[in-house]
Amino acid sequence: MAAPELAQTEPEGIEGVRMTWLNWPRSKVEASKCVIPIATSIQPIRPHVDLQILPYAPLRCKTCSAVLNPFCRVDFTAMIWICPFCFQRNHFPQHYNSISQTNLPAELYPNFPSVEYLIPNYQNSQNFNQSSPIYLFILDTCMIEEELEFAKSSLKRALGMLPENAMVGFISYGTQVQVHELGFSEMSKVYVFRGSKDISKDQVLEQLGLSVSGGRRPGPGMHKGGGGGGPSPVAGAGPGINRFLLPASECEYTLDSLLDELSTDQWPIAPGNRALRCTGVALSVGSGLLSASMAGTGARIILLVGGPCTEGPGSIVSKDLSDPVRSHKDLDKDAAPFFKKAVHFYDELGKQLVNQGHVLDVFASALDQVGIAEMKVAIEKTGGLVVLSESFGHSVFKDSFKRIFEVGGEQSLGLAFNGTLEINCSKDIKVQGIIGPCTSLEKKGPSVASTVIGQGNTTAWKMCGLDKSTCLTIFFDVSSSEKSDPAGPSSQLYLQFLTSYQSSDGQMRLRVTTVTRRWAVGSEDLVQGFDQEVAAVIMARLASYKMEMEEGFDATRWSYDALSVFNNSPDETAYFRILLNRETISNAVVMIQPSLISYGFDSLPGPALLDVQSIAADRILLLDSYFSVVIFHGMTIAQWRNMGYQNQPENQGFAMLLQAPQEDSQLIIRDRFPVPRLVVCDQHGSQARFLLAKLNPSATYSNAQDMMHPGSDVIFTDDVSLQVFIEHLQRLAVQAS
Structure with a gap:
């Protein structure tokens, strides 16, 4: 089916x-x-x-x-x-x-x-380990305990999937940045950087004891704890960097233990304030650390962030909770005081990473914005991946995060x-x-x-x-x-x-x-x-680019549906545009115009119009809008399913009908990154909005008597339907001629 x-x-x-x-x-x-x-x-x-x-x-x-x-x-x-x-x-x-x-x-x-x-x-001219990829994980600890546990669990699973020769490093941060030495399993050793002050690459190297002339003494503005002897130097690393970057096979146990002991940020938060989160400094320290690796070594900074940066460079909002995070309206009116400074900071960070040949990946899981709009320039310059989800426990994050570490096979991102x-x-x-x-x-x-x-x-x-x-x-x-x-x-x-x-x-x-x-x-x-x-995809990409670069650009004259920022936060808009600009043509087409497949008893599965009239009580619809996949059961189908008809031997056809969209949705999800949200819903159910929001409102409360079909649905909206819009365009064209 x-x-x-x-x-x-x-x-x-x-x-x-x-x-x-x-x-x-x-x-x-x-x-x-x-x-x-x-x-x-x-x-x-x-x-x-x-x-x-x-x-x-x-x-x-x-x-x-x-x-x-x-x-x-x-x-x-x-x-x-x-x-x-x-x-x-x-x-x-x-x-x-x-x-x-x-x-x-x-x-x-x-x-x-x-x-x-x-x-x-x-490979003969260089030691093989010199070309082993580096994965530097940077984990935000300014989260509730449940969220941090979800993130730590995914990190542990990722460590077990890495190739043995892959080099691994770990930084945690909240109000301050902690660089963890992994070369001392007997006693943990941490270098701490203040989160309120910008820090250059050379300062990072000097304070970590990685500069060419630097010894192993900590510099001003940080302290260290612990001690002990280190492992033998690892090929592919600069002088001393093997204290912070180790092959996955050698540091998995140490990192597992470290993650077990890691707790949420202990810095006190004043009433009515946001947590002090220094994402910008954490990324500066990570980039500085990686600059000590051998030239030509591939490396990824993988940031797991759970909220907005409020401390130091890269901040997107003040500490005061009464100040909202910037909106599109704020950006249009130039009323976002942190925005331009943060974008400049990430632009410079992106240039440094490009110069080093290293990648910035961002996995953001929060109900509020975290700063993807500001980080976009660094993510795109380096060819990084980005995933936006509501929680580190959500399948969108967990399944997407797992996929970047899969090597070989169809699931590998390559x-x-x-x-x-x-x-x-x-x-x-x-x-x-x-x-x-x-x-x-x-x-x-x-x-x-x-x-x-x-x-x-x-x-x-x-x-x-x-x-x-x-x-x-x-x-x-x-x-x-x-x-x-x-x-x-x-x-x-x-x-x-x-x-x-x-x-x-x-x-x-x-x-x-x-x-x-x-x-x-x-x-x-x-x-x-x-x-x-x-042409449709390239015009959408070009219009998106012009909207960002040209003041006063009128997107509605180009391709409104692909470019509308209505009901989106700046982070969501940046996220959608990053993916629109880097995905294949077939995937980008789905972002611009979702596909709708209809399943019924009397016909093979086939495409249906993106219109409310496609809803029928005795049909199942499968909507693919790229970021979400929706399986929508008509009212009669849902009632029969709830009564268990599919479990009766004489109703095998009904069981197959229920199974077909499930199998097809898994085919879509299997090949896509980021992994889309799967929504299974019924007509008139609360989650039916995921489908209705994408359909043309040809049947609304104002014309329901004329347009409705038996078993169909009505969209309660003041939006004009596609038919009304086209009729209006035809009238304008005739008047103009």
């Missing part, structure tokens, strides 16, 4: 590339007439069963550094290949002597637009480190920039456009963290004049994406994806190659 519509098609193919226009406008004038920009979405390390893994170094063009690919012209007699980007003639090296038209290397196979190279000698993306283009194509989780490397060249969108002025970007679902949006411009001949020898255009990254097992890899498209001949040719799904 599973819905066939739920089976995901893969329009990206092995390339992992989708474009707004399959055929491109030939000139700048033609491109300017396109309302939808020329843009490409790419999943740089998307897994594919047909991907060829090559155990040797890539062959590069000596002029533009493009890699040998299926679109190169090859002279097998002279052993020469001609680069399609700069037309440079390159000689094949000696070890390619045996190639011929019947004996092609994998790079030249026409059905292999993507290949991946294992960078040779990488986390990678230290990625870079470079783009080679045909002569008349310029790169405007990227929207997504990356940072410009400011690599100038002839392919850099004068106009900038997102991270621009470059043809290379840094991705400290990326995974198999990471998706980037690249905007292009066409620079050729009107006089170009579309039927000439250069009727094809070429793009090459070079993604180097470090896999979780420490291997350095280079993914090379080369694609070709055709210059359009006339507007009809252009329209036939239009991809509306990609």
Whole structure:
């Protein structure tokens, strides 16, 4: 009974590339007439069963550094290949002597637009532990005891899932920051930093005894407790850092014991005040600590935060409970006194982490806001993950947190480190920039456009963290004049994406994806190659970017549903936008327009309109709105289920009907990160609002007599229905003409 519509098609193919226009406008004038920009979405390390893994170094063009690919012209007699980007003639090296038209290397196979190279000698030239990933956990202790226990439980489970060679560190914080030494299992040893004062990277290193010239004495502004001898130094760590970072196999017991003893923050809270929480200083200390690791080592700071920062840099609200946390209205009126200063702080922190090649992941679980809106800049710059939930005991947090530590198998996120993306283009194509989780490397060249969108002025970007679902949006411009001949020898255009990254097992890899498209001949040719799904997502991403960067930008003229901030806090808006900018096209489409599947006795499961008229007493609806999955039972179905009809042998069909949406919802949840909230509800029940909030109100209290169907429902709202909205647009269009 599973819905066939739920089976995901893969329009990206092995390339992992989708474009707004399959055929491109030939000139700048033609491109300017396109309302939808020329843009490409790419999943740089998307897994594919047909991907060829090559155990040797890539062959590069000596002029533009493009890699040998299926679109190169090859002279097998002279052993020469001609680069399609700069037309440079390159000689094949000696070890390619045996190639011929019947004996092609994998790079030249026409059905292999993507290949991946294992960078040779990488592991031989370095100790393996130098490339072992680092996980630095930072835990907020300003929570009620129940919440802290939930968080500690998830941390313990994560430690048991880490690879044995993964390096682990631990910092706890509340009003002050505690850096825990893990190298002394006999006696706990903690370095304490004041939470009210900003601290630089060099100060952190000096006070932890990790600076090049520093000894082991604590600096001013902190104290230490405990003592004892340390373990032998760990490969891959700078001088002394092995006191704070140890392989998971060596410190799991120590960390388990430490977590057992860890209690909620003991700093007294005055009546009418918020807890003093120094999230910003904790992250500064964590970033400073990781700066002592060897260059090129992949590392993740994993922050578990349970409330707003109120102490020191990065604060988002005052300590006084009578002062509310900033809202969208406050931000619009410039009435959020902490906001700009906090954003600047996290911007600088993000730059430091990018420079080190390290990632910031944030898991926020609270009923109030915690500062995701301010942290967004650092999360996106480093390619970090973010999950927002109500409690550390909720399945949204627990299941999502567990998934980042799963290695191998379908559930693995395929986390990678230290990625870079470079783009080679045909002569008349310029790169405007990227929207997504990356940072410009400011690599100038002839392919850099004068106009900038997102991270621009470059043809290379840094991705400290990326995974198999990471998706980037690249905007292009066409620079050729009107006089170009579309039927000439250069009727094809070429793009090459070079993604180097470090896999979780420490291997350095280079993914090379080369694609070709055709210059359009006339507007009809252009329209036939239009991809509306990609266009919808890219316009939503572009409008979201403009809303943040351009004052007075009118989002309602673009795509209201995808961009509305109504009824959302700034944290929720930032959270949704981070995911909109980094998720695959198919997932982003679901964020913009949820999918609705209907299940009944008389038909196979199939798509239904996102309208209140789709509700029927004898049907089950499955709504996927990306962040939540709702199974909605019609009134009659719910009554029969409550009476136990599904348990009777003669009602096997009813039992199967109940089971089908459950199975399909698990398929959705299994492959998604963050893990969505699952809501199972009945018509007229309190949780039915999760479905009704997403439906078009074609039947409301004002027109119920005209619109209602037997067994349907009414939405009590003053909102206009889609039909009324379209009729209004038609009237405006006629008047305008």
